[in-house]
C-alpha cells in the first residue's frame with residue numbers, strides 16, 4: 001500500500017481531489033505544488049495510516065517506515081540538506097490535517113530536527129546564533145507540549161522569569177545566550193517532569209511527532225469539536241511533514257495569514273495579518289499584535305505601523321498574484337498561510353476561506369458575476385444555517401448606550417447576556433436558561449463548549465485571526481476580540497476597564513460588527529436584508545421544488561414571515577390565542593363548565609375573538625394557504641397551578657376555590673403528552689371543535705366577502721384512528737352547512753390531519769380517505785416513535801452525542817431511519833389513496849436543513865418553519881433540489 005505521498009519542487013503524488021486520503025491540508029499542499037506555487041517540499045502520511053493506527057493498538061503498518069525514510073531522503077535532496085546532519089541539517093514541521101479543517105484542534109510541531117549538534121550546524125550555515133537558538137528553544141517548547149504532554153505555561157513561566165531577570169519586556173529582546181540558556185532550562189524541566197531526557201535523536205523526534213498527531217485525533221477537544229460539527233470520528237487525520245522555512249530570520253522575513261477577500265464583508269481585497277521576524281503560531285497566538293496586509297485595511301483601522309503592502313511591496317505583489325491564481329484555480333475564496341524567508345515567499349497552506357454569512361452571500365453573488373461559478377454552485381456555497389446570523393436583530397443606532405470597551409470587530413452580530421469568565425460557568429448558566437457572554441483574556445480550544453453555550457464572546461487579547469475570532473465566526477457567535485484596556489480577573493470573577501468593574505452576572509451588550517462592548521442592555525432593531533441576499537434567494541427560489549410555509553399564530557408573525565418569503569402558513573396554533581388579554585377567563589369558564597349549556601355559553605364568548613384573529617390572518621395571507629390546527633394541549637394547561645392564583649381565578653369563573661381545585665385535580669395527568677389532548681378533546685367536548693370550526697369558516701366567508709381570496713385549511717391534531725378524524729370532519733361539515741344556510745355561501749376550505757403518531761403514519765392510506773392534506777408533526781412523531789419525552793431528553797441525549805451513539809439530536813434533525821421511514825410510508829400510502837393530497841411538515845424540523853433534505857427526498861410539497869427560519873428553509877430546499 002502507498003501510505004506516503006510526496007509534494008514539492010513543482011510536483012506532487014497527490015492532488016486537491018484526494019482530501020479524504022490526504023486530509024485538506026495535504027491535498028491542497030500537493031495541488032499548490034503541482035500548479036507551480038512555491039511550497040516547501042514534504043510528504044503526507046495518509047488518513048488510512050490513522051485508521052490502521054487505531055485499529056491495531058497504536059501500531060503502524062510494517063512497510064510505513066521504509067516509505068517515510070524514502071520520502072525524508074527525497075525532500076532532503078530537494079532542500080540540499082539532511083535530517084540530523086550536523087553540518088547541513090534539514091529541519092521539518094510535523095502538521096496534522098483532517099478532511100475538514102479543525103481550527104486549533106491539532107497541534108503542529110515546528111523546527112523538528114534540532115539537537116545539540118545540528119543547532120551548531122544551523123549557526124554555522126546561517127551565521128545567526130540567535131535565530132538558531134530561538135528555533136531550538138521553540139522546538140523544545142512545542143515538542144514538549146504537543147508530543148510529551150507538558151504544560152505550555154510551565155515554559156512560559158521560565159521565559160517570563162528570564163525576561164524579568166534581564167529587565168526586558170519582549171521575547172525579541174532576548175539574545176542568543178539567553179535563548180540558549182532557556183533551551184537548557186527547558187530540557188532540564190522535561191527531565192525533571194518526565195524522568196527521562198528530551199529526545200535528541202532526530203528519528204525519535206520525527207516518529208514522536210507523527211505519533212502525536214495521530215493520537216491528537218482522539219483527544220478531548222478534537223472530539224468535542226467533531227461532535228459540535230458533526231464530523232465522524234472514523235475519518236482520521238493525515239500527517240504532513242514539511243521542510244521548514246523561516247519567518248524569523250530577521251527584518252526581511254515574516255509570516256502571516258491572508259484571505260483573498262474580506263471574510264467579514266466579502267469585499268474583494270487581500271485581507272489578513274502578518275508579523276515581521278516571526279514564526280508560525282506567533283500570528284494566531286495573539287502574543288504580538290500582527291499588522292494588516294493591505295494599506296487600505298491599515299488606514300481603515302487607523303493603524304500606525306506599516307502594512308505588508310507598504311513595508312514589503314514586492315512580497316505583497318507576489319502574494320496578491322498567488323491569491324488571484326488560487327481563486328481562479330479553485331473558483332473559491334482562499335484562506336492562505338505563508339512565510340517569507342529573507343525576501344522569498346513560501347506558501348504553507350490554502351483552503352476555502354471561512355466567512356460570515358454576509359460575506360458568503362456577497363462572495364457567492366460576486367463570483368457568479370465574475371463568471372467563475374454558476375448560480376447552482378453559488379446556491380450551494382452558502383450554508384443555510386448561517387443565514388440566521390443575518391436575520392437577527394442588530395443594535396438600534398439610536399438607542400442610548402454606555403460604551404465599556406472597544407476591540408476588534410471579530411465576528412458580526414449583536415448579543416446581550418450576563419458576563420461570565422469561564423467556559424464551564426458559561427455552559428452551566430446557559431443550561432439553566434441564562435443568556436451569557438463569555439469573557440476571556442484569550443480563548444483556547446478548551447473553551448469551545450463555553451463559546452458554543454454563549455450568545456457572544458469577548459477577549460482582551462488576540463487579533464482577527466485569533467482562536468476566539470476564527471471559532472466565533474465559524475459558530476456564528478458575535479465576537480469582540482482584543483479589547484486592549486480590558487483586564488479580566490478569573491479569581492474575582494470580574495473584569496475591569498480603568499476603574500469600572502463588571503462582575504459575573506452583570507448584563508453587557510456586545511456589537512461584534514463594530515467591535516464594541518456596552519454596559520447593560522442596549523435595544524436591538526430588525527435586520528435589513530441586502531441586495532445580495534435577495535439575489536441569492538431568487539436563485540434559490542428558481543431551483544427549489546419544495547414550498548416554504550411558516551408557523552405563525554398571529555398576524556404579526558404572518559407579516560414577518562411573508563416579508564421573508566413564506567408561501568403560506570403551515571401551522572397556526574389556536575391555543576396561543578386563548579392566552580391573549582382576558583380571553584383566558586372565558587377559556588377557563590369553558591373548562592370549568594358543568595354542563596354542555598354552560599360550556600356553550602363560554603364558547604360563544606370565544607367565538608368572535610377567534611373569528612377576528614382568523615380574519616386578520618386571512619387578510620395578511622391574501623389567498624395563500626392558512627393551515628389552522630384545532631385545540632391541541634390538555635385543558636389543565638389553562639388552569640392555574642399556584643395556590644396564589646386559585647383565588648383570583650375562582651372569583652373570575654364564579655365558582656369556589658374548592659371546586660376549582662377539585663376540577664384541577666381531576667384534570668391532572670401523569671403523562672400529559674400522551675393524555676387528553678388533540679382530537680381526544682373533541683371526542684369528549686365536540687362543542688369545542690364546533691366553535692373553532694365555525695370561527696374559521698365564518699372568518700373565511702367574511703374575508704371572501706371583502707373580495708380577498710382565502711385558502712383555509714382545518715387541521716386535526718393527535719389523530720390515531722380514522723374514526724377520530726371522521727368524527728371531527730362530520731362536526732366541521734355540519735358547521736359548514738349551518739354557516740352556508742346563515743350566510744348563503746360556503747367558503748373555500750379543506751379538512752386534513754396531522755400525522756404525529758406512528759399509528760397514524762401506518763394508517764395514512766385510510767386517513768387520506770377523509771383527509772385532504774397531511775402535515776407531519778415531527779416533534780410529537782419523534783417523541784412517540786422513539787419513546788423519548790422531548791421535555792426530559794436534554795440531559796441524557798447529550799450523553800448519546802458525547803458517546804458518539806447519535807450524530808444528531810433527533811429533536812433538531814429528523815431521525816431518518818425511524819421517523820423518516822414512517823414519514824415516507826405515510827406519504828406513499830396517503831398519495832396512493834388520494835394522489836392530489838398536499839403533504840408537508842410543521843414540526844421544529846421544518847427549518848432544519850438536514851431535515852429539509854429528507855422532506856425533499858420523500859416528495860413532500862412543503863416545509864413549514866418559524867418566520868425567521870423561512871430564508872434558511874428556502875435556501876436549504878434549493879440545495880436539496882440540486
Ligand code: ADP
Pocket residue numbers: 040092093094095096103104105106107108110242243244245246247255279280281337338339348349
Ligand atoms: P493549523 O492547522 O493549526 O493551522 P499548521 O500545520 O497550519 O497548523 O501550522 C501552523 C503554522 O505553523 C502555519 O501557519 C505556519 O505558519 C507554521 N508552519 C507549519 N509548517 C511550517 C513550515 N514547514 N515552515 C514554516 N512554518 C511552518
Ligand code: MG
Pocket residue numbers: 103104105106107108
Ligand atoms: Mg494550530
Ligand code: MG
Pocket residue numbers: 337349
Ligand atoms: Mg494552518
